[in-house]
Amino acid sequence: MKVLLTGGAGFIGSHTFVELIKDGYTPIIVDNLYNSSERVLERLEKISGVKPIFYKIDVCDKKAFRAVFKEHDISSVIHFAGYKAVGESVNIPLAYYRNNIDSTLSLCELMKEFGVVQLVFSSSATVYANNTQMPLTEDMPTGATNPYGWTKYMIEQILQDFCAADPELSVALLRYFNPVGAHESGLIGESPRGIPNNLMPYITQVANGKLERLSVFGNDYPTPDGTGVRDYLHVCDLAAAHAAACKYISQHKGCEIFNIGTGKGYSVLDLVKTFETVNQVKIPYAIVDRRPGDIAECYADPSRAKNQLHWEAKFGIQEMCRDAWNWQQKNPEGLL
Numbered sequence: 416m417k418v419l420l421t422g423g424a425g426f427i428g429s430h431t432f433v434e435l436i437k438d439g440y441t442p443i444i445v446d447n448l449y450n451s452s453e454r455v456l457e458r459l460e461k462i463s464g465v466k467p468i469f470y471k472i473d474v475c476d477k478k479a480f481r482a483v484f485k486e487h488d489i490s491s492v493i494h495f496a497g498y499k500a501v502g503e504s505v506n507i508p509l510a511y512y513r514n515n516i517d518s519t520l521s522l523c524e525l526m527k528e529f530g531v532v533q534l535v536f537s538s539s540a541t542v543y544a545n546n547t548q549m550p551l552t553e554d555m556p557t558g559a560t561n562p563y564g565w566t567k568y569m570i571e572q573i574l575q576d577f578c579a580a581d582p583e584l585s586v587a588l589l590r591y592f593n594p595v596g597a598h599e600s601g602l603i604g605e606s607p608r609g610i611p612n613n614l615m616p617y618i619t620q621v622a623n624g625k626l627e628r629l630s631v632f633g634n635d636y637p638t639p640d641g642t643g644v645r646d647y648l649h650v651c652d653l654a655a656a657h658a659a660a661c662k663y664i665s666q667h668k669g670c671e672i673f674n675i676g677t678g679k680g681y682s683v684l685d686l687v688k689t690f691e692t693v694n695q696v697k698i699p700y701a702i703v704d705r706r707p708g709d710i711a712e713c714y715a716d717p718s719r720a721k722n723q724l725h726w727e728a729k730f731g732i733q734e735m736c737r738d739a740w741n742w743q744q745k746n747p748e749g750l751l
């Protein structure tokens with residue numbers, strides 16, 4: 416069965432490609448390479464033994480995108496494509512709304528035109544409004560605090576309405592928590608542009624000397640050690656969740672939401688100390704002011720994914736630190 420991966424050359428998409436091959440699917444990658452590199456394709460072939468079917472297309476370019484639907488009998492789509500930097504979205508909100516919403520509307524219109532009724536969407540825990548009650552469950556209030564989060568929130572609404580209007584549709588909205596790590600081969604991983612916004616890639620660049628020191632954004636939160644607590648999730652576990660969701664939507668109609676997290680929260684200093692121990696490398700850090708917009712805690716109740724997708728995270732924080740460092744050491748400049 417052919418599964419179309421929009422943004423499939425990216426961090427999550429490339430790991431999902433490997434998982435889908437393992438499960439016997441034929442993934443087709445459509446990516447404009449805005450946030451990824453064509454070099455990932457040769458890496459994917461090395462890992463999976465399969466040369467990826469790849470189209471360098473912007474999903475907003477409906478004419479070019481339609482040609483892919485014409486050429487292949489697509490059974491389902493996983494929609495990864497979208498801009499995803501919280502800070503950047505505050506500076507260029509119109510580009511985020513135009514790109515993330517337009518690409519989704521183009522995709523939905525083409526799915527309708529070609530009778531494709533199965534979709535997995537890459538959503539985010541960022542759509543949860545500033546809840547202080549943890550762990551987060553899928554029925555908790557949603558909202559956002561930045562344009563990136565609002566695009567995810569709006570796309571969830573678009574897809575729920577799309578499903579309500581067409582009972583033949585099957586949609587899974589996967590709310591990712593904090594994806595980190597890399598495939599055990601070290602051939603694919605996270606390649607942030609410029610200075611990393613996210614914690615784990617920042618740590619790995621301190622570890623290899625590219626960056627001097629980690630700034631810990633605040634240690635006065637109401638958490639065990641005062642630093643921010645997050646639900647870090649191995650990217651290979653996240654990839655497996657997409658394969659499980661593909662199976663689920665082939666058997667269930669309607670629109671369902673799933674938290675994809677481990678259900679465990681770790682602080683910034685937990686991650687630093689685990690990284691140092693697992694990889695025998697020192698991570699110098701300094702406590703600085705809080706980052707605007709950050710919350711104290713964010714971690715999942717993943718029981719719905721366990722019960723309905725028959726998925727749960729297998730890797731722990733140690734493997735996440737081990738695999739993130741392995742990738743960084745083998746790819747000091749990433750793959751961009």
Ligand code: WQD
Binds near residue numbers: 538539540613643644
């Ligand atoms: C984690 C913790 C920081 C960097 C973001 C997006 C979210 C999702 C995942 C897409 C926090 C602290 C970080 C640093 C630090 N992306 N930190 N120093 O903010 O939880 O989530 O990425 O869906 O939408 O918001 O992840 O890795 O940026 O931060 O102290 O240099 O590490 O304060 O407590 P975050 P993060």
